[in-house]
Amino acid sequence: MARQPFGRKAVTAATIALTLVLAACSGGNGASTAPAGSAAALSGEIRVVHAWAGAEGDAFKQVVAGFSTANPGVKVTLVQVPFDDLNSQMIQQFSAGSPPDVVSVLPGLIHTLAKQDLLMPLDDVWDKWVSDSEYSASIRTIGSYSGHAYGVFFKGNVNALIWHRNDVLQQLGISDPSSWSDFTAALDKIKSGGKYAPFAVGAKDVWVPTQWSDAFLAKVAGADKFNGLIDGSVKWDDPDVVKAFQTFSDFVKSYFPSNALDIGFTDANCEWASQKKAVFQNQGAFVNLTTPANCGKDLDPKKDYTFFEMPAPNPAFSDVHFVSGDLFAVAKATKNPSAAKAFAEYLGSADAQAIWAKLGGFIAPNAKTDPSVYPTDNDRKAAKLFSQGTAVYDLDDAIGGQVQTVEREELKKLIQTHDVNAFIKAMVDASSGAGG
Amino acid sequence: MARPRWLGTAAIYAVLTLLSIVWLVPVMTVVMTAVRPFAEIREGWWNLAGASLTLDNFGRAWQEAGLAGKTMNSLIITGFSVASTVAVGALAAYAFTRMRFRGRGLLYFLLITTMIVPVQIILIPLLPWFRALGFSEGSWQPFLGMVLVHTGFGLGWAVFMLGGFFASVPRELTEAGQVDGAGHLDEFRRIVLPLALPGIVSFAIIDFVFVWNDLLLGLTLLDQEHQPLTVGIANLQSAHLARQDVISAGALLAILPPLVLFVVLNRFYVRGLFAGSVK
Amino acid sequence: MQQAGRARAVPYLFLLPALAAFALFYLWPALNTILSSFFRWSVLSPWTVVDPGRWQFVGLGNYLEVLGDGRFWNAVRNTLIWLVIFPIVTTAFSLAVAVLVWETARAARIFRTVFVLPMTVSLTAAGVLWALVYNPDFGALSAAIGVVGLDGARLDLGPLHLRLGEWLSDVGSLSLGITQIPLVNLTVIAPAFWALTGFGVISFTAGLTALNPELVEAARVEGANAFQVVRHIVVPSLRPAMVIVAVVFVIYALRTFDVVWVTTNGGPGTDTEVVAIPPCCSAG
Numbered sequence: 001m002a003r004q005p006f007g008r009k010a011v012t013a014a015t016i017a018l019t020l021v022l023a024a025c026s027g028g029n030g031a032s033t034a035p036a037g038s039a040a041a042l043s044g045e046i047r048v049v050h051a052w053a054g055a056e057g058d059a060f061k062q063v064v065a066g067f068s069t070a071n072p073g074v075k076v077t078l079v080q081v082p083f084d085d086l087n088s089q090m091i092q093q094f095s096a097g098s099p100p101d102v103v104s105v106l107p108g109l110i111h112t113l114a115k116q117d118l119l120m121p122l123d124d125v126w127d128k129w130v131s132d133s134e135y136s137a138s139i140r141t142i143g144s145y146s147g148h149a150y151g152v153f154f155k156g157n158v159n160a161l162i163w164h165r166n167d168v169l170q171q172l173g174i175s176d177p178s179s180w181s182d183f184t185a186a187l188d189k190i191k192s193g194g195k196y197a198p199f200a201v202g203a204k205d206v207w208v209p210t211q212w213s214d215a216f217l218a219k220v221a222g223a224d225k226f227n228g229l230i231d232g233s234v235k236w237d238d239p240d241v242v243k244a245f246q247t248f249s250d251f252v253k254s255y256f257p258s259n260a261l262d263i264g265f266t267d268a269n270c271e272w273a274s275q276k277k278a279v280f281q282n283q284g285a286f287v288n289l290t291t292p293a294n295c296g297k298d299l300d301p302k303k304d305y306t307f308f309e310m311p312a313p314n315p316a317f318s319d320v321h322f323v324s325g326d327l328f329a330v331a332k333a334t335k336n337p338s339a340a341k342a343f344a345e346y347l348g349s350a351d352a353q354a355i356w357a358k359l360g361g362f363i364a365p366n367a368k369t370d371p372s373v374y375p376t377d378n379d380r381k382a383a384k385l386f387s388q389g390t391a392v393y394d395l396d397d398a399i400g401g402q403v404q405t406v407e408r409e410e411l412k413k414l415i416q417t418h419d420v421n422a423f424i425k426a427m428v429d430a431s432s433g434a435g436g
Numbered sequence: 437m438a439r440p441r442w443l444g445t446a447a448i449y450a451v452l453t454l455l456s457i458v459w460l461v462p463v464m465t466v467v468m469t470a471v472r473p474f475a476e477i478r479e480g481w482w483n484l485a486g487a488s489l490t491l492d493n494f495g496r497a498w499q500e501a502g503l504a505g506k507t508m509n510s511l512i513i514t515g516f517s518v519a520s521t522v523a524v525g526a527l528a529a530y531a532f533t534r535m536r537f538r539g540r541g542l543l544y545f546l547l548i549t550t551m552i553v554p555v556q557i558i559l560i561p562l563l564p565w566f567r568a569l570g571f572s573e574g575s576w577q578p579f580l581g582m583v584l585v586h587t588g589f590g591l592g593w594a595v596f597m598l599g600g601f602f603a604s605v606p607r608e609l610t611e612a613g614q615v616d617g618a619g620h621l622d623e624f625r626r627i628v629l630p631l632a633l634p635g636i637v638s639f640a641i642i643d644f645v646f647v648w649n650d651l652l653l654g655l656t657l658l659d660q661e662h663q664p665l666t667v668g669i670a671n672l673q674s675a676h677l678a679r680q681d682v683i684s685a686g687a688l689l690a691i692l693p694p695l696v697l698f699v700v701l702n703r704f705y706v707r708g709l710f711a712g713s714v715k
Numbered sequence: 716m717q718q719a720g721r722a723r724a725v726p727y728l729f730l731l732p733a734l735a736a737f738a739l740f741y742l743w744p745a746l747n748t749i750l751s752s753f754f755r756w757s758v759l760s761p762w763t764v765v766d767p768g769r770w771q772f773v774g775l776g777n778y779l780e781v782l783g784d785g786r787f788w789n790a791v792r793n794t795l796i797w798l799v800i801f802p803i804v805t806t807a808f809s810l811a812v813a814v815l816v817w818e819t820a821r822a823a824r825i826f827r828t829v830f831v832l833p834m835t836v837s838l839t840a841a842g843v844l845w846a847l848v849y850n851p852d853f854g855a856l857s858a859a860i861g862v863v864g865l866d867g868a869r870l871d872l873g874p875l876h877l878r879l880g881e882w883l884s885d886v887g888s889l890s891l892g893i894t895q896i897p898l899v900n901l902t903v904i905a906p907a908f909w910a911l912t913g914f915g916v917i918s919f920t921a922g923l924t925a926l927n928p929e930l931v932e933a934a935r936v937e938g939a940n941a942f943q944v945v946r947h948i949v950v951p952s953l954r955p956a957m958v959i960v961a962v963v964f965v966i967y968a969l970r971t972f973d974v975v976w977v978t979t980n981g982g983p984g985t986d987t988e989v990v991a992i993p994p995c996c997s998a999g
Contacts (some may be wrong), residue, residue, distance in 0.1 A: 462845065528730050535725070543730065545976065549745075557748055560758065561748055589739055600956075691835040699824075
């Protein structure tokens with residue numbers, strides 16, 4: 001059923017006069033008059049919404065340029081939205097019946113939009129991708145809703161990586177820990193040494209605490225419980241979930257710095273990378289690119305810094321990797337379905353992803369992407385983790401909505417108070433109250 | 437008996453200077469962040485040892501946020517919105533303070549509610565309505581729509597503030613009920629407006645700042661070609677990159693127009709254009 | 716007769732443009748919002764007046780739900796903190812500044828510009844700016860406190876617990892028996908105080924401009940000192956401006972949302988959440 005909130009029918013008598021005047025004057029800006037090409041060639045105009053600024057925005061423009069070269073008949077208009085406002089703006093545009101043709105979305109929003117039948121299913125595209133082993137079936141489910149695939153995985157990221165400077169680790173005589181007890185022993189050593197803080201944590205940014213808690217959830221409670229929380233089959237007071245948060249809370253108490261809630265991600269990034277106040281930062285693979293950009297161009301990802309994956313507190317889940325990333329979806333209401341779909345398909349292709357991967361700070365979710373395109377070993381190492389073992393997708397991004405908001409705020413509270421019971425109670429309340 | 441006058445004056449200057457310094461600390465932070473590499477800012481912006489200067493951030497902000505076009509949009513939207521709000525609001529405020537008519541209390545109350553209700557509360561129905569009225573596409577239509585929306589939202593403030601200033605103008609001409617339409621227009625133009633001008637100017641400044649700094653309406657209702665400066669600056673943000681330097685530069689460029697306006701109008705306050713009329 | 720009829724129409728003619736803009740761009744959407752509050756709907760399938768087929772009437776259900784939510788009452792408490800602190804402090808301070816500036820005839824323009832300057836800073840910029848000021852590593856506030864040796868200090872003064880240094884997460888609390896007031900609300904109010912003092916200064920200056928200088932001179936000749944002049948002549952003449960400024964600040968405190976949003980997002984937890992944080996933005 002086509003929803004038309006305040007559709008043209010709805011214009012009341014009071015405004016007819018005004019509308020007429022405006023309609024009479026709004027000549028010039030009609031549909032684009034692209035020259036008619038061959039029947040197969042795509043044409044027309046599509047509007048693509050994303051939220052990448054600066055270097056990331058430039059990289060995305062290069063990716064889009066690849067599409068324009070192959071499809072000269074299609075005019076792609078890129079619209080950038082402030083990343084903080086992406087969700088609310090998309091919800092408003094979709095609900096007003098004026099969505100963009102292709103939009104950058106997180107899985108949580110895909111679920112919300114798909115539930116209202118506002119997105120174009122891309123099942124045939126995904127069938128092809130999975131049968132060609134460009135993507136695994138488990139990645140397909142991340143952007144799916146009730147059996148249909150809507151999301152194209154464009155930019156991948158692996159989290160729970162413990163970033164550090166090579167020279168600092170060497171100086172401290174610490175090597176990559178192979179187990180949880182190795183890891184905590186190293187942290188205790190740093191703490192007692194007194195020169196460095198074990199961790200730099202930028203938890204002022206709302207997404208940072210979830211990077212931590214998701215890592216503990218995946219590696220203490222495991223993938224089944226993790227995904228169960230997303231689809232609602234596992235409750236927040238499940239004993240394994242509680243245990244994961246208890247482990248996290250104890251970790252916070254022992255190793256988090258006192259300024260954790262007062263600095264953001266970029267400040268924390270530099271606390272270990274350039275200022276040498278802390279040894280580690282637990283973050284995603286994108287840190288490889290942001291570190292020189294944030295903390296000094298002279299920092300070289302090839303020799304100055306690297307990461308190891310956070311060891312699993314519960315060794316049974318060492319092979320559960322916590323991934324995230326950016327997806328794209330096509331609006332069902334698009335006026336140019338063939339071009340919009342072709343664009344989405346392009347974004348999921350190895351060719352498109354290689355363009356950004358070459359620039360760094362990007363993991364191509366498409367398994368057919370040539371590993372040699374990555375500019376550094378750090379990127380290659382992270383890309384390998386992405387397609388290894390069992391992947392779980394960023395919990396709060398996948399849930400979205402009110403539960404996400406509550407989790408983000410309650411995690412800050414947890415970091416402050418170490419009160420696991422209060423956190424679990426708030427989450428149980430939020431997830432049971434969330435109707436739609 | 438009394439202490440010498442200069443002592444009091446000196447004390448006043450001392451207090452104001454101290455307060456000004458405190459007030460300028462955040463401003464200095466922005467200026468320093470905009471003109472120095474951010475790595476230096478991380479050591480404290482007041483730390484001037486080995487300081488280097490860069491104008492790079494301004495260039496990046498200007499280009500990346502498309503400030504050239506967006507400044508024009510902001511000027512158009514703000515200029516017309518303020519003019520329209522002041523004109524429409526002044527007429528209404530005059531009616532409320534100088535005339536008696538049926539429904540006065542109710543209408544005043546309704547208009548005043550626009551001050552209390554936050555914009556975001558009516559944004560959900562406003563967006564489809566804005567489209568239905570034909571304001572979401574075209575070359576000048578979005579500007580017109582935006583100006584009308586800002587006028588609608590500024591009216592409560594206009595009526596409230598201008599009404600306050602109008603009320604303080606002595607009623608010399610008006611005897612309620614005895615003046616016809618022409619007489620009212622005449623009084624409005626020749627007596628009330630000039631006498632309440634400082635008040636009107638202060639309202640215009642505030643409305644200018646309010647419209648100039650609007651992000652939510654511009655972001656939600658307008659397409660890329662018509663969006664104001666604030667949207668361009670908000671677009672400079674990034675989740676993963678330290679953009680404080682570029683945003684500071686953009687913000688400095690963005691405060692120039694209101695600042696110039698204020699400095700120009702400030703002169704006009706101090707000179708006391710109306711000192712003559714009071715004497 | 717006709718004349719009287721025309722005269723009766725005059726006020727409405729003055730009001731016509733205002734009422735038209737008001738009705739189209741405020742009243743109609745607001746009415747929609749009010750009506751929709753009696754129905755169940757979601758942002759993606761909003762309630763519309765033209766589609767009665769999809770109406771799901773719940774009466775006062777939405778209101779009861781909000782009233783029964785502890786989070787709402789927490790937000791009410793924080794809004795009350797705003798309502799008590801913000802208008803009083805900002806009105807009093809800006810009045811004092813305006814009068815002092817007015818006394819310094821010569822440098823008045825410079826001083827006034829300094830205090831009005833913050834009004835011109837946009838929201839995004841204010842968020843970035845105050846994050847820099849409050850930054851524990853390289854912010855001016857921590858540095859200033861550090862100079863007097865108080866950075867990271869923990870002070871207990873009866874019911875008042877102060878923690879200096881973690882400006883946007885936990886600066887301590889005030890125990891009031893029935894509730895603990897997180898003082899981080901004050902660090903969130905500070906940017907609004909900084910930004911809106913200019914409004915008070917502008918409005919009071921407008922009032923002072925209208926003040927008859929002869930009156931002041933006469934009082935001085937009579938031997939009144941500066942304080943008496945301010946107390947008996949300046950302040951009474953500023954009463955209308957004071958009402959305007961105070962009302963505006965009360966309204967600002969009531970509908971505040973933007974400053975909270977850019978500084979703390981309502982956190983940590985719900986420590987700084989206020990009533991006006993709308994559903995639109997909690998989607999994060």
